[in-house]
Structure formats: C-alpha cells, structure tokens
Amino acid sequence: MSYELHYWPTIQGRGEFVRLALEAAGAPYMDVARGSDDAGQGLPALSRLLVDRALTEPPFAPPVLRDGKVVVAQTAAILQYLAPTLRLVARNEQARVWTLQIQLTIADLVSEAHDTHHPVGVELFYEDQKPEALRRAAQFCSARLPKYLQWFESIIVRNPAGPRHLVGGKLSYADLSLFQVVEGLRYAFPKAAERALARTPGVLRLHHRVAQQPRVAAYLRSARRIPFNEQGIFRRYPELDLV
Amino acid sequence: MSYELHYWPTIQGRGEFVRLALEAAGAPYMDVARGSDDAGQGLPALSRLLVDRALTEPPFAPPVLRDGKVVVAQTAAILQYLAPTLRLVARNEQARVWTLQIQLTIADLVSEAHDTHHPVGVELFYEDQKPEALRRAAQFCSARLPKYLQWFESIIVRNPAGPRHLVGGKLSYADLSLFQVVEGLRYAFPKAAERALARTPGVLRLHHRVAQQPRVAAYLRSARRIPFNEQGIFRRYPELDLV
Numbered sequence: 001m002s003y004e005l006h007y008w009p010t011i012q013g014r015g016e017f018v019r020l021a022l023e024a025a026g027a028p029y030m031d032v033a034r035g036s037d038d039a040g041q042g043l044p045a046l047s048r049l050l051v052d053r054a055l056t057e058p059p060f061a062p063p064v065l066r067d068g069k070v071v072v073a074q075t076a077a078i079l080q081y082l083a084p085t086l087r088l089v090a091r092n093e094q095a096r097v098w099t100l101q102i103q104l105t106i107a108d109l110v111s112e113a114h115d116t117h118h119p120v121g122v123e124l125f126y127e128d129q130k131p132e133a134l135r136r137a138a139q140f141c142s143a144r145l146p147k148y149l150q151w152f153e154s155i156i157v158r159n160p161a162g163p164r165h166l167v168g169g170k171l172s173y174a175d176l177s178l179f180q181v182v183e184g185l186r187y188a189f190p191k192a193a194e195r196a197l198a199r200t201p202g203v204l205r206l207h208h209r210v211a212q213q214p215r216v217a218a219y220l221r222s223a224r225r226i227p228f229n230e231q232g233i234f235r236r237y238p239e240l241d242l243v
Numbered sequence: 244m245s246y247e248l249h250y251w252p253t254i255q256g257r258g259e260f261v262r263l264a265l266e267a268a269g270a271p272y273m274d275v276a277r278g279s280d281d282a283g284q285g286l287p288a289l290s291r292l293l294v295d296r297a298l299t300e301p302p303f304a305p306p307v308l309r310d311g312k313v314v315v316a317q318t319a320a321i322l323q324y325l326a327p328t329l330r331l332v333a334r335n336e337q338a339r340v341w342t343l344q345i346q347l348t349i350a351d352l353v354s355e356a357h358d359t360h361h362p363v364g365v366e367l368f369y370e371d372q373k374p375e376a377l378r379r380a381a382q383f384c385s386a387r388l389p390k391y392l393q394w395f396e397s398i399i400v401r402n403p404a405g406p407r408h409l410v411g412g413k414l415s416y417a418d419l420s421l422f423q424v425v426e427g428l429r430y431a432f433p434k435a436a437e438r439a440l441a442r443t444p445g446v447l448r449l450h451h452r453v454a455q456q457p458r459v460a461a462y463l464r465s466a467r468r469i470p471f472n473e474q475g476i477f478r479r480y481p482e483l484d485l486v
Contacts, residue, residue: 053401055401056401056402056403057341057344057398058394058397058398058401060348060351060391060394070337072340072341072344073344073348074343074344074347074348076319076343076347077340077343077344077347080323080340080343081336081340093324094313097315097320097323097324098300098315100317100319100320100323101300101315101316101317101320104317104319104320105303105316105317108303111354115358119362119363119364119375120362120363120375120378120379121362121378121379121382123382123386124378129375132362132363132372132375135363135364135367136363136364139364139366143366148303151301151303154301155300155301158296158298158299158301159299160299
C-alpha cells in the first residue's frame, strides 16, 4: 500500500525531510498536492485533509502523512512513525530517542534559518522586514549556524560506531535530514555555510555519503526533487549571507 | 534512583514541561542547577554538562535529563523517553506518536509566544525590538493563539475515549503540557487568552482537571514551582496583550 504525503506542492520545506526518508527507503508514496485536481489530488485534496472533521487525530499544519487509517503530522513525529518500517532507525528505544533528539535540533536550526528572512512575521513580505532580517541573519551566520554545525560534528566524531553516521553504524533519517540541512544552508548562505563547513569535515563527508546513496542520488536527479526557491525555508537573498 | 534535570534555575521555560511530568508522576528528581554550588550542583554543574566531552550523546541546549548513564535533551525527546516509565503515555506505538505530535505542536505554540517579545533576536533586549514585538504580538493574539486553542479543543471534542483528556482515557504528558501552556498564556496575555479560552470550554475543563490532580496541585503550591517572570518564555508585557 502506498503512503500519501500531503505538503505544499511548490517547495521543499519541511515536507522534504519526509520525502527524503521515503525516497531513501524506496517506499511507494504519492505526493498528493502535486497530483492533478481532476484525479482528486492537488491543493484541494490537501485543503480537504486540513479541515476534515472526521479525523480524530487532526493535523495542525502540513506536512501530513497518511498511511491507511493512520494520519500523522509534525515532521519529527512522522519520521518517528515511519522510520522503523523504513529501516531508517535502530530498533532499540534509546537509539530511537537519540535520533529523535537530533531531528528536533535540526528542526530548531531550520526554524532559525527561516526566521532570518521572516523575523517579524510570516504574514509580511520579506521586503517589509529587511532591516530586521539583516540583524537576525548577521547573528545566524556568525554564531548560530557554526554552533549547530559544530554540534553535528561532535556527534559524528564521538559516535562509538564510527564517523560514517550520526547514530550507530547504519543510515538513519537523521543522516538524511542533516544532508538536507547542509543543502539548504549552502543554497541560502553559500559563503557563510562554506566557511562553517570548512571546520566540520565529518559533516561534509557524511553529506557526501548520503548524496551518493543510490536511491537518494536518483531522487536528486529526478523531477520529483523540487529545486530550492525563494518561497521555501532556505532562500537565497545574497544580502543575508553575511561573513 | 533519582533523575537529574538540568535547566536554567530561575525560569519555568521549556524545563517546566519536564518538571510537570516528573512531579505529576511522583518521580524522584534533582533540579540540579537550583542546588548549591558547594554540593557540586548549581549553574556550574549545568555548564559542565553542556561542555562534557565524554558524552557520546551531547546535549545542544537545556533542558537535559540524566537518568544514570542516559543523557537526553530536547523537551519532546525527554518526554518521549520518560513517559512510558512514568505511565504518562499509552503503551501502544500509535498513541505514543499522537502524543508526541501534540507535544510538538505545543512546542511550536511556545516558540511563537516567545517570539512575540523577541522577534528580531534573543541576543537583543526586548526594549530594542519593541516596534517589531508589537507587530508580532498583534498577529499572535488575533490569529495564532486562537487557532492553536481551537485545535486543542477539536482534539478534546473528538477524542473517542471522551473529553477528559487529549489522548485516550488517561492522563498523559500532553495534558500536563496543555495545562502549562494555558497557564503561560493567561500570565502573558490575560485579555487575549481569556477571549480565546471562552470559545474552548473543553480546554478550560482539562486545564482545571490537571490543576486538581493531587500531585500537580501540591507542586503548584510548593516552592519548587518557580513563579512566572519576565526572564522566561511567557512574559507579562501589557502592551503586547492585544485584543
């Protein structure tokens, strides 16, 4: 049976962490909002799901995963749900919690990256909060971004199973998410990201290894991978790439 | 054996969600940073933990829970780890994921409440970002706060086991966290919160029921409960309570 992913159809956004997990595992899924309205998909299907009063576990916001009767929202909860079936997390409880902890820290980094261009409010245009964005981006590029990358590096270096993965000796969804964050940081902050990544060789090698994973590599080459753009979380506004 | 909670000693903050779970379960714990430096506790102990190079699973930021050799950070991950032992979540995997999903949405609400007074950056004083705070708080009070509370209300109303709890027919950590958020919103935005809560009677009743739980009630009366203040996440700045 095929999973249904419900997410905004024109951006990578937070849905990309779920897409990458499904793709890396070779799991069948339908990216519903990217389908055609005529086939009962598209944005109308996403909108219907968000207001469906028959759901006893309603989503607050996309991304939403549907697996038969099970409906799960919140990126980290979706990954927590999917990962054992997709074999993208170790079986023991402590490794699952550690992987979740890393994912939640990645989510914090993603939120901070987003807030560089929307510090005052998501309901306003970037152009209406540019002075604040410059202040926020300066702090992000000089302090927060390097701090997060150093934390990932320390995990990789200290991993008792070796520096090939974040958790244990096998690919987990945390590796895929770190890959995605490095992609996003390089897109949005090419200069600041390269400067910080020069000090985190373990992160760079892990990123490279994930990109080479055959299913991930095939996905990245495919039309299913939406290019980064200036509607998503990671946006290339050169004035915010402060080194 | 006693749990160790490592969190900032003068605020409720995100650590309060962990404190409430431990207190409601009657679990023995030490609030380390609130102990005395002489006893090897206090803020120096928290600082040491954050830079301890011997940890293979290092925390990025407080709160941090230590349970013997296990060290877990990130509020939602700590609760995911603790809840089965504390009997604050159902045993089955789907209920655990649903409870996690609610907790993560509460965490999003908490972040948005925080950003009303610190939209531009946490490294700046509130006084240096007041115009932006007013814009952000207006949006929060009129749109976001009611939207979140309506979502909690819909979960309570639709709960197949009845409206006494968020998940199933028993107290879970999600109930405790919702209680805490209502407390915080009422402190920070007394007018806006009351107006929104008037439309969510199920949330109000659940909040009241949690407050009456004997261990929670005893905790709230004790000196262990730090009062809300203007260093935490929920701050009372009357100019931001916009109705």
